[in-house]
Amino acid sequence: MNAQEIIQKIEKIENLPTIPSILRKILGIIEDPNVSLQKISDFVSSDPTLTARILKMVNSPVYGFPGRISSINHAMVILGLNAVKGLLIGVSVFEVMKKNMVGLWEHSLASAIYARIISKKKDLEFAEEISVAALLHDIGKVILLIAFKEDYTKIIELAKKRESLLYEIEKEYFGITHAEIGGIVSKKWNFPTKLIEPIMNHHRPQLSKNFTIETAVVHLSNILALARGMGYSGDLYVNPVNPTIWKDLDLNYEEIKDIFMQAEDPLSSSQEIFLSDE
Numbered sequence: 001m002n003a004q005e006i007i008q009k010i011e012k013i014e015n016l017p018t019i020p021s022i023l024r025k026i027l028g029i030i031e032d033p034n035v036s037l038q039k040i041s042d043f044v045s046s047d048p049t050l051t052a053r054i055l056k057m058v059n060s061p062v063y064g065f066p067g068r069i070s071s072i073n074h075a076m077v078i079l080g081l082n083a084v085k086g087l088l089i090g091v092s093v094f095e096v097m098k099k100n101m102v103g104l105w106e107h108s109l110a111s112a113i114y115a116r117i118i119s120k121k122k123d124l125e126f127a128e129e130i131s132v133a134a135l136l137h138d139i140g141k142v143i144l145l146i147a148f149k150e151d152y153t154k155i156i157e158l159a160k161k162r163e164s165l166l167y168e169i170e171k172e173y174f175g176i177t178h179a180e181i182g183g184i185v186s187k188k189w190n191f192p193t194k195l196i197e198p199i200m201n202h203h204r205p206q207l208s209k210n211f212t213i214e215t216a217v218v219h220l221s222n223i224l225a226l227a228r229g230m231g232y233s234g235d236l237y238v239n240p241v242n243p244t245i246w247k248d249l250d251l252n253y254e255e256i257k258d259i260f261m262q263a264e265d266p267l268s269s270s271q272e273i274f275l276s277d278e
């Protein structure tokens with residue numbers, strides 16, 4: 001299989017028999033470039049499980065509004081269309097994550113928590129959107145699992161056996177990495193570049209052009225989640241920090257220590273999200 005064949009298959013992801021039906025419906029809605037807040041809101045509100053999941057998520061310690069958002073409309077107003085689109089994808093793939101790659105959901109949640117803390121610390125605008133980008137940074141892995149379960153499972157095993165970084169083995173066997181796949185699908189979903197670049201370049205932050213700080217935050221959040229040992233991302237080893245991020249994101253030792261400390265509370269309460277799910 002080469003990169004071209006892989007891209008062709010994921011371009012038609014909504015036609016794959018293995019795709020969860022809720023995700024299929026969601027993709028149909030968010031791929032419409034003219035979709036309105038109202039339409040998304042109506043769609044989510046018509047599905048009680050989805051509504052409950054989104055509200056649980058926005059009121060969770062992952063985001064900064066504990067217990068304060070009571071309706072999908074309200075979430076839309078506070079978080080904005082792009083963040084809600086991202087959350088819709090996030091909460092609808094968590095089952096695929098839980099079933100096929102135990103720990104990926106926890107790794108994603110932890111990355112989102114770190115991203116929000118870093119963004120706040122650096123006074124970045126759009127902290128919630130950066131955090132959504134971090135929540136979705138490994139979405140390419142979910143797509144690879146949906147589309148090429150057998151091959152991808154072998155690749156994950158091989159990365160372990162060879163003690164290599166997962167994305168390097170993906171590149172070797174697929175000719176493309178989960179990060180690039182994440183970039184391709186998020187373009188297809190009409191996400192803004194602010195979300196696409198960090199997802200696409202989270203392992204190669206030096207390639208980001210327009211959203212270097214956002215990409216740097218997601219790159220670092222992934223590494224902090226790995227270093228903290230939260231969840232399982234398919235990688236056994238903590239990826240090295242790409243030193244180019246420090247020019248956009250200068251953080252000293254004390255500040256990083258502080259980020260780790262600040263994350264502890266939300267991390268422990270985030271464990272409960274979706275555990276009690278129907």
Ligand SMILES: [Fe+2]
Nearest residue numbers: 137138179202
């Ligand atoms: Fe990754």
Ligand SMILES: [Fe+2]
Nearest residue numbers: 137138222233
């Ligand atoms: Fe990751």
